[in-house]
Amino acid sequence: MQDRITQVLKAIADPTRREIFHALVVAATAMPITQISGQFQISRQGVTKHLKTLEDVGLVHINTQGRERFCVADAKPLKEVNSWLKFYEDFWDSALDDLDSYLDGSS
Amino acid sequence: MKNVISKEKVFNHPIDKVWNAITRQEEISTWFIQADFKAEVGYPYTFTSKEEDCVPITGIVKQADPYTLIYTWVVQDTDTETTVKWVLQEVEGKTKLYLEHSGIAGYPGDSAVQMFESFNGGWDNCVSLLAEYLTEEVHAG
Numbered sequence: 001m002q003d004r005i006t007q008v009l010k011a012i013a014d015p016t017r018r019e020i021f022h023a024l025v026v027a028a029t030a031m032p033i034t035q036i037s038g039q040f041q042i043s044r045q046g047v048t049k050h051l052k053t054l055e056d057v058g059l060v061h062i063n064t065q066g067r068e069r070f071c072v073a074d075a076k077p078l079k080e081v082n083s084w085l086k087f088y089e090d091f092w093d094s095a096l097d098d099l100d101s102y103l104d105g106s107s
Numbered sequence: 108m109k110n111v112i113s114k115e116k117v118f119n120h121p122i123d124k125v126w127n128a129i130t131r132q133e134e135i136s137t138w139f140i141q142a143d144f145k146a147e148v149g150y151p152y153t154f155t156s157k158e159e160d161c162v163p164i165t166g167i168v169k170q171a172d173p174y175t176l177i178y179t180w181v182v183q184d185t186d187t188e189t190t191v192k193w194v195l196q197e198v199e200g201k202t203k204l205y206l207e208h209s210g211i212a213g214y215p216g217d218s219a220v221q222m223f224e225s226f227n228g229g230w231d232n233c234v235s236l237l238a239e240y241l242t243e244e245v246h247a248g
Contacts, residue, residue: 088112088208095139096116096206102138103120103128 004057008077011057016042017050021059024073032068114206122195125202126174129193140164146171152178166191180208 012018023039024031037047051071054060058077063070118125128134130146135154144152148171154164166179166188174195179188189210196203 092112092114092206092208096114096204098138099125099128100116100118102134103118103124 004077007057008059011053011059012078014050014053016040016046017054020047020050021054021073024060024071025075027073030063030070030072032070033062034068036071111207111209113208114204116204116206117198118202118204120202121200122174122197122202125195125204126176129195130171130176144168146176 012021020036020040023036033044033048033051036051037044040047051060051062055062055071059074061072061074063072128138130144132142132144135142135144140154142152142154144150144154146168148168150168152166152168163183165181165183168176168178169190170177176193178191180191181188187210189208192205192207192209194205194207196205
């Protein structure tokens with residue numbers, strides 16, 4: 001779990017990868033790599049490399065159809081990260097409950 | 108991802124009592140976490156735990172005049188600075204607390220990873236141990 005979160009965070013730490021991921025989310029459908037790389041200033045090779053990193057953490061799935069490779073976004077790993085961030089939510093909820101009990105107990 | 112966690116809670120107690128609970132070292136150490144703390148601007152505080160696995164929290168008090176308390180919150184051995192703000196408001200004899208913890212998700216890549224790693228292991232234990240400690244205190248008292 002921890003390693004996966006670490007990898008997801010590393011994957012989305014790069015602004016270009018976030019943009020690529022965002023483009024796929026907005027597209028809401030599988031996009032061929034050629035079409036994706038057409039939207040970015042960097043080389044097709046660069047885009048492919050970023051897509052591979054996103055694929056490694058499960059943010060993108062790549063399927064080969066004929067001579068073209070299609071990419072589709074998957075936000076599930078981000079939800080895992082978000083649920084981890086929930087740690088602090090729970091932490092403060094618990095702390096404030098403790099404060100409440102403490103105040104009730106001391107006069 | 109959002110960068111701020113905020114909480115609101117109303118305590119059925121006078122504002123000064125709540126203020127003391129969140130600013131006095133002995134009181135913080137009782138309900139929250141073992142503290143070396145002074146509500147003085149610039150004071151470098153430390154929140155520790157009796158458990159060895161718990162990573163200490165350090166920071167600097169930025170503001171401490173009734174009824175606003177602000178301090179930075181840094182997990183020891185990381186360079187990621189977050190900020191915790193407590194604001195108290197008197198509402199019909201009760202006290203409304205607004206708590207804000209900002210900077211949670213806005214980390215640059217590697218330090219975020221570092222911070223998350225340092226929390227992931229030990230901190231759950233530290234929190235639940237606190238609850239046990241409080242229960243013991245109640246029974247003892």
